[in-house]
Amino acid sequence: MPPFEPVLLEAVGTPESHTLESYRSRGGYAPFETLLAEKQPTEVIELVKSAGLRGRGGAGFPTGVKWGFLPKDHPGPIYLCVNADESEPGTFNNRILMEDDPHQVIEGTMISSYATRATTAYIYLRYEYPHAWDRLQAAIDEASAAGLLGDNIKGSGFSLNIYLHRGAAAYICGEETGLIESIEGKRAWPRIKPPFPAIEGVFRKPTVVNNIETMACVAQIARRGPDWFRSIGVPADPENPRDPGSYGPKLYCLSGHVEKPGCYEAPLGITLRELINDYGGGVWKGRKAKAAIPGGISMGLMTEAEFDTPLDFKGPGTVGCMGLGTAAVVVIDETVSIVDFLHNSCRFFAHESCGQCTPCREGTSWNLRILERIRAGKGRLKDLEILLENGNTMGMMPGSTICGLADGAAWPIKNAINKFRDEFEDYIKRTNPEGWMVTDPVPALQIVGAH
Ligand SMILES: Cc1cc2nc3c(=O)[nH]c(=O)nc-3n(C[C@H](O)[C@H](O)[C@H](O)COP(=O)(O)O)c2cc1C
Ligand code: SF4
Structure with missing residues (x-):
């Protein structure tokens, strides 16, 4: 580097x-x-x-x-x-x-x-x-x-x-x-x-x-x-007239499971792996990384295999994330359950939805309820399909909400389930051996803290 x-x-x-x-x-x-x-x-x-x-x-x-x-x-x-x-x-x-x-x-x-x-x-x-x-x-x-x-x-x-x-x-x-x-x-x-x-x-x-x-x-x-300014970063793609490039220095926030969390300035386009290893001193306690959020939680999730992706305005989108966002990287080590990660994310967005748009107000709240149910040992494989259906239909991009908070709520769901499907399925089968294959509607759990 x-x-x-x-x-x-x-x-x-x-x-x-x-x-x-x-x-x-x-x-x-x-x-x-x-x-x-x-x-x-x-x-x-x-x-x-x-x-x-x-x-x-x-x-x-x-x-x-x-x-x-x-x-x-x-x-x-x-x-x-x-x-x-x-x-x-x-x-x-x-x-x-x-x-x-x-x-x-x-x-x-x-x-x-x-x-x-x-x-x-x-x-x-x-x-x-x-x-x-x-x-x-x-x-x-x-x-x-x-x-x-x-x-x-x-x-x-x-x-x-x-x-x-x-x-x-x-x-x-x-x-x-x-x-x-x-x-x-x-x-x-x-x-x-x-x-x-x-x-x-x-x-x-x-x-x-x-x-x-x-x-x-x-x-x-x-x-x-x-x-x-233009001498730093990633130039515009001459083959793509809609790509304005990613120029200049960028402040990357690095937190979570790294040895040296902090705010680091680097050229746009540094890879996630370089940021974690060269600036953050590597994953903490000698552990391996499982995933990272690349730019704030609303941008979604990158797997460890995707860590060589450049953190410029284009890079995270090429691996299914929403974008670079705020370039705030949170590293998740191998010991963390992705089910717990997604539960945390859903709790945040259910709490922060302003409530004006039905898909966001109801969607974020139901996503949380479903995650609560899964974590209570009552999850079904069908719940993953419901979560994905919610994730794919709420937001400005599908055209169902006023602002992008709903897209931000949807992206971690889509990324977590699509990229860590095996882990979700194992969790559900292990914690609900009797009912994981049920497809009929089941009662919601009563939760505190959502709308
Ligand atoms: C739910 C939500 C929260 C946001 N929070 C912030 C924020 O805290 N700070 C910020 O600069 N932009 C935030 N944005 C983006 C702003 O709407 C806006 O795009 C940005 O302030 C424009 O500044 P820029 O053109 O300099 O990037 C948020 C967007 C959404 C949808
Ligand atoms: S999408 Fe935005 S405006 Fe609509 S309910 Fe959610 S936070 Fe409010």
Whole structure:
């Protein structure tokens, strides 16, 4: 593996890395001031487009393209919402950026606001991140005192205020239209799209929603240039015009059964095996890995045999996962039951479904009940078919729900059963020798904690 110099995490672990003085000493805010003086907003959008930056919040949508969807010459306010809800299980890269290098995030937010002509930016911060709140607020205060925020910044005519908004402590608050509803003071129920936020977002005004790490990448592109960014990662496939490539550095969260869990910066396209062995020190206690989730639990599951798959925007999809997601890898060692893994996953999604869409509200709840039944020794082989039928019919992709939470709930089910079918069948036959072949309907177990 070639050596790689971290840039997004450059300051993490260094003394006073969160202060304006430290950020300035690393060249911080000079790129913002230069862009403000020398470039038009449309030129900044082109800069980010030419870097090939794709959003780091989960879907990997090209950032400059998203900014280009905003209506031209819109007379009223435009808003930027920076998504710091970070509730995807296994994901903590945003927290590290906010706590240890908040000015990098703030500079990216300033540049993105200038490019999109947003004069108000909200950072929507996960409820459970009080330290990040303190660090971000202190950074906003320092930047304001230095004349980098407020009215007519540096005499440019551009004005910007950044506000922190505390999240409502639910996974669904990270879905971009749920987040928008929450900023407006309402329950975070995702909106039916279209209209997309670029046309009708916060307070029904044009809005861009971008992730915290996306903001840090914007700051680095402004500092080091689009060619530097494109020199890292996996280039677009020339045979496939729909592949925008996977450029730039990426923060990979590594947790679960590894020797050295942590947040590591590596070029997009590192394989899961390299990440676990070279960065994470291998599977813990000398054990073997059984599987890993590649990008947060909603992306599904990779088997150990699939660990040579590149963790770029395309790789996980080639082995049946939903995508790269947040690039939060959780390693599962050989001693873990996949039945228990799936039970945990179903419990999470049943708890987090907002309840608006029947397939998601009922589907997540029934999936959990079926897993509870299997674990209680009353499972049937037929239950696997029911789980797969649920998994294949709930979600935005099959077209039955408003948001992608249901797809995220479905993917671990599909991957776990399709990739570990033998283990599920053995478990059911072993724990329910009398009834595993029953196909008639059976009563549900009463469970606590679901809708
Ligand atoms: C259920 C659900 C939860 C989400 N949670 C987050 C989150 O915590 N942070 C985030 O940046 N994006 C999250 N997203 C994705 C956002 O809707 C949105 O695509 C993203 O913030 C856009 O930023 P990006 O273009 O910079 O990636 C979530 C999506 C879904 C469906
Ligand atoms: S898919 Fe689920 S979480 Fe998303 S809006 Fe529908 S019920 Fe709510």
